[in-house]
Amino acid sequence: MNGIRLAIMHWKVGAMHEVQYRVNFFLQLIDSVIRLATGLIAIWLVFSHTDDLAGWSRHELLVVMGIHILLSGINRTFVEPNVFQFIYTIGEGEFDYVLARPVDSQLLVSVRNLRFWQLVDVVVGVVVIGWAVSGIVETTSLPEVLAFLVAVSCGAVILYCMWMVVAAAAFKWIRVDDTVQLLNGLFQAGRWPVTIYPGWLRLTLTFVVPLAFAITVPAESLASKLSGGMLVLTVIVTGVMLLITRVAWQRGVRNYSGASA
Amino acid sequence: MPRASALCQADVFMPTVDVLELRKVFKVPVRETGLRNSLRSLFRREHRMVHAVRGVSFSLEPGEIVGFLGPNGAGKTTTLKMLSGLLYPDGGEAHVLGFRPERREAEFLRRVALIMGNRNSLQWDLPVADSLELRRAIYEVDRVDFEVRKAAYTEMLDVGELLTKPVRNLSLGERMKVEILASLVPHPQVLFLDEPTIGLDITMQKRIREFVATYAADTGASVLLTSHYMADVTALAERVIVIHHGNILFDGNLAGLSDRFTAHKTIVVAVAGELGPLAHLGRVVEQNSFKAILEVSRDEIATVAARLLADYSVTDLSIEDPPIEDVIEQAFAIGEAQEAEEAGEAHP
Numbered sequence: 001m002n003g004i005r006l007a008i009m010h011w012k013v014g015a016m017h018e019v020q021y022r023v024n025f026f027l028q029l030i031d032s033v034i035r036l037a038t039g040l041i042a043i044w045l046v047f048s049h050t051d052d053l054a055g056w057s058r059h060e061l062l063v064v065m066g067i068h069i070l071l072s073g074i075n076r077t078f079v080e081p082n083v084f085q086f087i088y089t090i091g092e093g094e095f096d097y098v099l100a101r102p103v104d105s106q107l108l109v110s111v112r113n114l115r116f117w118q119l120v121d122v123v124v125g126v127v128v129i130g131w132a133v134s135g136i137v138e139t140t141s142l143p144e145v146l147a148f149l150v151a152v153s154c155g156a157v158i159l160y161c162m163w164m165v166v167a168a169a170a171f172k173w174i175r176v177d178d179t180v181q182l183l184n185g186l187f188q189a190g191r192w193p194v195t196i197y198p199g200w201l202r203l204t205l206t207f208v209v210p211l212a213f214a215i216t217v218p219a220e221s222l223a224s225k226l227s228g229g230m231l232v233l234t235v236i237v238t239g240v241m242l243l244i245t246r247v248a249w250q251r252g253v254r255n256y257s258g259a260s261a
Numbered sequence: 262m263p264r265a266s267a268l269c270q271a272d273v274f275m276p277t278v279d280v281l282e283l284r285k286v287f288k289v290p291v292r293e294t295g296l297r298n299s300l301r302s303l304f305r306r307e308h309r310m311v312h313a314v315r316g317v318s319f320s321l322e323p324g325e326i327v328g329f330l331g332p333n334g335a336g337k338t339t340t341l342k343m344l345s346g347l348l349y350p351d352g353g354e355a356h357v358l359g360f361r362p363e364r365r366e367a368e369f370l371r372r373v374a375l376i377m378g379n380r381n382s383l384q385w386d387l388p389v390a391d392s393l394e395l396r397r398a399i400y401e402v403d404r405v406d407f408e409v410r411k412a413a414y415t416e417m418l419d420v421g422e423l424l425t426k427p428v429r430n431l432s433l434g435e436r437m438k439v440e441i442l443a444s445l446v447p448h449p450q451v452l453f454l455d456e457p458t459i460g461l462d463i464t465m466q467k468r469i470r471e472f473v474a475t476y477a478a479d480t481g482a483s484v485l486l487t488s489h490y491m492a493d494v495t496a497l498a499e500r501v502i503v504i505h506h507g508n509i510l511f512d513g514n515l516a517g518l519s520d521r522f523t524a525h526k527t528i529v530v531a532v533a534g535e536l537g538p539l540a541h542l543g544r545v546v547e548q549n550s551f552k553a554i555l556e557v558s559r560d561e562i563a564t565v566a567a568r569l570l571a572d573y574s575v576t577d578l579s580i581e582d583p584p585i586e587d588v589i590e591q592a593f594a595i596g597e598a599q600e601a602e603e604a605g606e607a608h609p
Contacts, residue, residue, distance in 0.1 A: 009398055017386060097382040099347045101399050102370035108399075254349050257287055258342060 070125025171252030
C-alpha cells in the first residue's frame with residue numbers, strides 16, 4: 001500500500017481524535033507563547049551587550065530561533081507522539097500487531113499518530129522566520145529561499161532519524177523514554193547557531209547529533225552564510241541518517257523478541 | 262499434458278504450513294532479588310539462554326484445524342509468532358503458503374492472521390467500524406468483498422450493535438468477537454489462534470468456536486489453535502500436536518492421544534440386581550449395588566466387558582476414554598519424566 005495514503009489515513013484519524021480536545025489547542029498556544037517570549041528575552045539580553053554574536057546579527061539569530069520553533073513543531077506533531085507510542089507498544093507487546101500488518105513496519109510506526117495542536121508551533125515558527133527575514137538588511141534571493149526549503153526539509157528528516165534511531169534502541173533495551181528526553185534536551189542547544197559554541201561541542205552537535213545540519217544550515221541559507229558545498233553535504237548527511245535509521249530498524253525487528261518471552 | 266496436471270495436483274495438496282526443525286532461543290537477563298543485586302546488575306548483567314522451541318516439525322493441510330497443546334511456557338506462542346513472521350527463528354525452516362515467514366513479504370502477511378486472546382489490535386479510541394475501515398485499507402481488501410464479508414461476519418458473530426462503539430467501551434468478549442471479525446475480513450488462508458477464548462464465558466466461547474469452524478469449512482483455511490479450554494480443541498480439532506519444553510511429544514488424532522498416553526479406559530456398567538465385588542477386574546472408581554465405574558487396562562477391556570456381560574444381567578455398559586484433560590495432564594507428566602531421564606543420561 002502506498003505510504004502517503006497510509007500516512008494520510010492515519011493522520012486523518014489522529015486529527016479527528018485531537019480536534020475533540022479543544023483545550024489542548026489553548027494549552028499549546030500558551031506553551032508556544034511562553035517559549036517564544038523566553039526566546040525573545042534571551043536574544044534581547046544578548047544584544048543589549050553586543051551587536052554581533054560570533055558573526056550572527058540579531059535578526060539572523062531570530063531566524064535560527066524561528067527554525068528551531070518550526071522544526072520543534074513538526075517534530076512534536078508528527079514524530080514524537082509516534083516514537084512514544086512505539087516505545088509503549090514494545091513494552092506492552094502490542095508491537096506484534098505492527099509486525100503482523102502487510103505494510104512496512106517502520107512506515108506504519110512513523111505515521112500512526114498526529115498531535116494536531118502542536119502545529120501551532122509550526123505557524124509560530126513560520127511567522128518568526130518571516131519577521132526576522134524582513135529585518136535582515138540584504139534581501140534574500142530566490143535561490144536562497146529554495147536552498148532554505150531544501151535545508152529545512154533535510155532538517156525535519158534528520159530530526160525524525162535521530163528520534164527513530166533512539167526509538168529503535170527500544171527493541172533491545174525496552175525502556176528508552178529517558179533517552180528521548182535526553183534528545184529533547186540536546187535539541188534545546190539548537191536554539192543558537194552551533195558556530196557560537198566551543199569547538200568540542202560544535203563538533204558533537206555537527207557529527208554526533210547532527211543538529212548543525214538540521215537547524216543552523218537552514219538558517220545560514222536565509223542569512224546568506226551558506227555555501228553550495230555545505231548544502232550538498234547536508235543532503236548527503238540526511239541520506240546517511242536515513243540509511244542508519246533503516247539499518248537500525250531492520251536489525252531491531254530481527255532481534256525483536258516480543259513482550260511475553 | 263499428464264505431467265502438468267500431476268504438478269497441479271501436487272500443488273493443490275501442498276501443505277499450507279510446513280515446519281522443519283524450527284528453533285528459537287531467547288537471551289534472558291537473569292535478575293536476582295533485592296536492591297543490592299539489582300544495583301550490581303546495572304553494571305554486570307548476566308544472561309541465560311532459554312530454548313523456547315527446540316526443533317519442531319509438522320505440517321498442516323488446507324482446511325485442517327489442528328489443536329496445539331502444551332502447558333504454559335511450552336513454546337506454543339513462540340512457534341505461532343515465528344510462523345506468522347513476528348519472530349525470527351534461530352534455526353530450522355518454515356514455509357507458510359509457500360512463503361518464508363521471517364522474510365515478512367506483504368503478500369504473505371496479507372494471507373495469514375494471528376489472533377491472540379486478551380490482546381487488542383484495534384484502535385482503542387475509535388469506533389469499531391473505523392478500525393475495520395483502516396484494516397481494509399492496510400490489507401487492500403476490495404471494497405465490495407469487504408462490505409459483503411463484514412455484513413456476513415457481523416451477523417454470524419452477532420456484533421451489529423458494537424460497530425459504532427469505541428473499542429474501549431466493549432467488554433472482553435465483545436472485543437474478542439470484533440477482533441476476530443477484523444482479522445478475518447482480509448480472508449486469511451492460514452489462521453493462528455492463540456487462546457482465542459481465554460477469559461470468555463461459555464456462550465461466547467461456543468459462538469467463537471462455531472464461527473472459526475464455519476470459516477475454515479467455507480474458505481478452506483488452515484487453523485492452528487492453542488487453548489487451555491479442552492472444549493475448544495475437542496470441538497474444533499481432529500488432530501492435535503502436543504508440545505512440551507519446546508519439543509513435540511505427540512502429533513496425531515485426539516483418540517490416538519489417549520491411546521498413547523493412558524494405559525486405561527473406563528467401563529461404566531449398570532445391572533439389574535446386585536453387583537458383587539469387582540476389584541479383581543480392575544480399579545474400582547465408584548460402585549454401588551447396581552452401578553459401577555471401573556478403570557481397566559486397555560489390553561483387558563474386551564475380557565472384562567465379556568466377564569461383566571456373562572456374570573450379570575447388564576442393563577447398560579459403556580467403554581470410555583478417560584477425560585481429555587486427564588490425558589493431556591498425563592502426557593505432560595510423561596514428557597517431564599522423559600526429559601528428566603535424558604538430562605540424567607547427559608549428566609550421570
